[in-house]
Amino acid sequence: MFRDETTGKAVLRDVVNATIGFERLAADLRKPSKSLQRMLGPRGNPSTVNFFAILQALQKRVGVRLTVKAAQEPRG
DSSP: OOOSHHHHHHHHHHHHHHTTHHHHHHHHHTSOHHHHHHHTSTTOOOOHHHHHHHHHHHHHHHOOOOOOOOOOOOOO
16 A cells, blocks of 8 residues: 555556556657656656546556555554
8 A cells, every 4th residue: 555645656657667658658648758757757746637547548558456545544
């Protein structure tokens, strides 16, 4: 489970690189490859629309599935 944006973006970037690559993703989303790479970079800040578009493209091309769970605060 990922609890921070930086780790989540890094994992998503690795999935893109290991599967369809940024050039195909860019073609699917009709956005520049460099722009997508910056969005998923350490200082990137993809909008919700772009984030879910990336996930949708990965789901369509390689079957990646996202599961969202609410984080629970530690009891103590």
